[in-house]
Amino acid sequence: MPNIRRSMMHTDSVATNAIVDKAVTNAKLAATAVNPDVVAPTAASGWGVYVCFTTDITDAAGDTDFTMPFKLELQEVQIIKTVGNGGAGDTLTVKAGGTAISNAISLNVTNKATAWAGSIDIAQSTLAKGATLRFTAAKATNCACRVNICGTIRS
Numbered sequence: 001m002p003n004i005r006r007s008m009m010h011t012d013s014v015a016t017n018a019i020v021d022k023a024v025t026n027a028k029l030a031a032t033a034v035n036p037d038v039v040a041p042t043a044a045s046g047w048g049v050y051v052c053f054t055t056d057i058t059d060a061a062g063d064t065d066f067t068m069p070f071k072l073e074l075q076e077v078q079i080i081k082t083v084g085n086g087g088a089g090d091t092l093t094v095k096a097g098g099t100a101i102s103n104a105i106s107l108n109v110t111n112k113a114t115a116w117a118g119s120i121d122i123a124q125s126t127l128a129k130g131a132t133l134r135f136t137a138a139k140a141t142n143c144a145c146r147v148n149i150c151g152t153i154r155s
Contacts, residue, residue, distance in 0.1 A: 068128065076148075092145060100121065
């Protein structure tokens with residue numbers, strides 16, 4: 001039988017009900033331990049999970065709506081042209097309901113080319129949970145594209 005000490009017989013995780021709320025204090029931690037003040041929710045202010053969402057826009061003018069499942073601060077919009085080349089007048093605008101967040105992104109690019117939003121209105125870029133994220137396509141030639149939006153989940 002191998003030499004196993006009692007200290008080696010443990011689990012690597014602690015069940016959520018194993019530590020009473022606020023039972024761990026600075027006084028109970030070793031000097032090299034993580035300070036609970038550093039990991040408290042207030043210390044993480046400004047931090048959030050960065051997520052991306054992808055949807056396909058058909059070759060038709062009009063709106064494609066998406067209901068936000070969480071509060072999101074939109075920070076990036078990328079377009080990948082699909083189903084043929086675009087033409088002058090083909091654009092896509094990302095909106096919060098009826099208010100533009102991005103500029104009208106030109107889809108006058110070749111098939112498979114990428115384009116990004118040239119501007120994002122910070123005053124409009126945070127969408128509440130349940131808000132409508134709208135993609136408005138203007139068609140002259142071919143406005144079919146894939147849209148990738150990325151942003152930070154906010155509380």
